[in-house]
Amino acid sequence: MPTNERGRFNKPVPKANLVEIDDFLEFEHFADEDGSEAVPRTGPGASAVSVQNMDMCLQVNKSNHNTTAYNNRNLVVRRGLEFIVQVTFSRPLTAADDFQLEFLIGNDPSPTLDTYVVVTFGSRPGGPWSGRVVENKGQTLTLGITPPPDTIVGKYRSYVAVILPNGVQHTKRDAKTDLYLLFNAWNKDDAVFYADEPGRKEYVLSDHGVIYQGSFDNMTQRSWDYGQFEAGILDACIYILDASKMPVFDRGNVIKLTRMASAMLNSLDDDGVLVGNWSDDYSMGTSPTSWTGSVGILQQYIRTGLPVCFAQCWVYAAVFTSFLRCLGIPSRVITNFVSAHDNNGNIVINLVFNSDGSQNTTETKDTIWNYHCWTEAFMTRPDLPAGLEGWQVVDATPQETSGGFFRCGPASVAAIKEGLLCHPFDLKFCFAEVNSVVVSSTIDRYKKVTPFDVNHNYVGKAVLTKAIGSTSSENITISYKYPKGSRQDRVTMARAQEYITGKTHPDLPKSLLSVKINADQVQVGEDVKLEVVFTNQSEDSVTVSAHLSGLVTFYTGAPAATAFKNEDFTVTVDTNQTQRVPFHIKAQDYLTDQASLLNLSFSVSAQNEGESVSAIKLVSLKAPKLGMTVSKAARLQKQMFASLSFTNPMTFPLTDVTVTMESSGLITPRKQSYSTIPPLGSITWTESFIPQVVGLKYITASLDCKNLRGVTGFIAVSITP
Structure with missing residues (x-):
């Protein structure tokens, strides 16, 4: 429902940046002058001075501001750093002449809100931006303008105003003089300052990422093209803020901006960018596994104004990273392996089993995801105690509401590690994702629930991100949590419990019997070999009655079908001994005519x-890879070729296949369709392209169809001048 602001504000709050408006008449007489004289008047004996040209000095400014990569015809600069403008007048200026530069952002700009900024170059005071004359050469002045490091971020309209005795003569509206102002990770006074140059190159300037998926002991990687410098993407990011109706005057505050953006990247309550879908039915849009980058998503959103179908957590995290890097905020995609989704905020994941040992999927309300991806943004936190600045979790995947909207963060990573859950924002939920205690219980026919096992070490096995300057991973688990069982970990968990309401985990006596499940790493379509391992630390031999179940699941842990494996077995374990029970799971047991879901969940009770004891094992099946090659001559503005090849290893045909390829600065997102790829059938696809940039680039590709997903590949190519 539209918000009616009448009666609450003198005027509507300005919430639109990408507007095309006539800001004012070319000549505006002073309010305290006689309004009947609405034409310019010069001083006695003086000839009128006018502006002939305003040059935004694109090349020198973009180089100085690390914005050369932006494919944008307008000036793109960073706040807190001087940029240069050259103004040519109709004649050399005299001491009697006066002028000012004016920068306006959003609808209804106002000097009181710093959305109408006046920059002066003499003794007369101006607005918050400073100005100086760098060079005076005849009719042309070279001017230096420095916006403060907390300036509003977005697209500004630029004018030169000549001050006359009875008013102000403005230059005409000229879209070529518009400029984009970004956050500045190079300025120590900016809230997003990042002190390390390799880190700035990775977290702000790199347009390629690697996202980690699969399972903790069988990780896979997916290449992603962030595309933050591609044509139209900067406007798309500003459009997202406009669509959120975020006040323009708040857009210099990185805390408010990232919190608003975490809501706008999903569509659940505000027609945001992406529609989430975990159903495996993507007939009304694009499968999440088909995307290879953010460019197509953001371009479609600004073109249609409608949410884009479909996304899952890594798509949300990657597009959010594109948004943040585009605006100059250091950011990176994070993967948490064995990630808890705690529905009631008590840092406990409850798994419920039936009396026969099978998992009760109806009464198990919490979920444990094989992995979950979110975004980190780097910023100061003046709203929090010292030491809680730095990396902050911001998550656009719609999981739980925060302040009435599906959003998450910014949540201080340092606060998560220390268990300081009393601070904003959403620290309890984020803490639970990496630290939840897993409680296994049985439920009988009378609905009585009896806990029998408590596992403190199952959740948050590893937290990974792409390493700086490499396609390898960096394990940053220590940033989120102390080593399990350490003194610091016990202190953190105790501190966190002080902020938790509701039922906590039970204290059960330590069992002398334990169980775990081992499994080989296999590719989809291959048999799975399991090993259930019992260890008896008691002084007596024990005979164990056990039940093994196996489910095909979504990577979120939710079951995709009924169990394909349910088997009771008995094993005797001698005193202080270990007994291993092997199981052979045939491929046809978990496969029918498709392999779109690559996750198996085995549980034993x-x-x-x-x-009673229990164990869970997540088996992530590896998808086949795409073969990729590029032509050897890799020169700027010279035609090249990229080739992709694939052979279907499955025993069934792949139908309605979509293959995608893209690389920022090299290849715009391209698609190729195949109706059928038969078993052992092969395809080859070659695309020509002309590189527009130099340096190390990555071409990312995916193959996707309803009965096989997660087939990806990427290849590096170094473009020379």
């Missing part, structure tokens, strides 16, 4: 004379 076992009982011995009133003592």
